[in-house]
Amino acid sequence: MTYGGRPKAISLWSNLGQPVRFLGAEVPLLQIIVIVTIVLVLIALSLGLKFTRIGLEMRAAAENFGMARLLGVRANRVIMMAFGVSGALAAMLALIFVAQTGVADVRMGGSIVLIAFVATVLGGMGSLTGAVLAGLLLGAISTVLQAYLPIDLRPFRDAFVYALVIVVLLVRPQGLFTLSSVSNRI
Incomplete structure (x- = not known):
């Protein structure tokens, strides 16, 4: 203010x-x-x-x-x-x-919060290790896409990352690194 x-x-x-x-x-x-x-x-x-x-x-x-x-x-x-x-x-x-x-x-934290939320869901709700590993995986995928995508497609890097996340969650909705108690409820 x-x-x-x-x-x-x-x-x-x-x-x-x-x-x-x-x-x-x-x-x-x-x-x-x-x-x-x-x-x-x-x-x-x-x-x-x-x-x-x-x-x-x-x-x-x-x-x-x-x-x-x-x-x-x-x-x-x-x-x-x-x-x-x-x-x-x-x-x-x-x-x-x-x-x-x-x-x-x-507004500086908005994009970070979105990535953290996606990493938490991708890593498996309730798993600190899963969230950290998913965050590192998202960062690595984002960096590889930035390096190897054609120049015309680089502005859409985040869309490719989130599309990949959607595909992973369709295949494994409980997340990649989930606790056994959480996966039993799903």
Whole structure:
């Protein structure tokens, strides 16, 4: 509300664009920081969901919310923690995205949310590993299409990616990497 709806140029840590020699290649420092940060956050999220009480409660609520409440899971706490974790992840992603692009915009997360949703559905609902693997697969397919599609068809790269996702979901509607409990319900 203070700045309006126009995109704003932001310079965060301009030194992060400096190339660093890594395994014989020059890679921008920002890309290395992004990869390391994402790997650490995924490990922390995975371990937190597996080995903490709130992680167990979140997984139980995701499996069967009513039964979890009957077994003593405090629903308000689980919902509050889920929103807190998702907000922290969104803030981290926004910071990384702004550092990479140099622009803050009201609509900057729309395309990322769409891709994340598609990766979650493609990977299998309820599977963190599946969502991550599906996201990496979508990124790889998108990059290959951008490199090998004829120049006239490159603007339609996302349409090809989503068409492929639709075909995969027609063949395997529960997703590629689904939990056995989820696939039994479908």
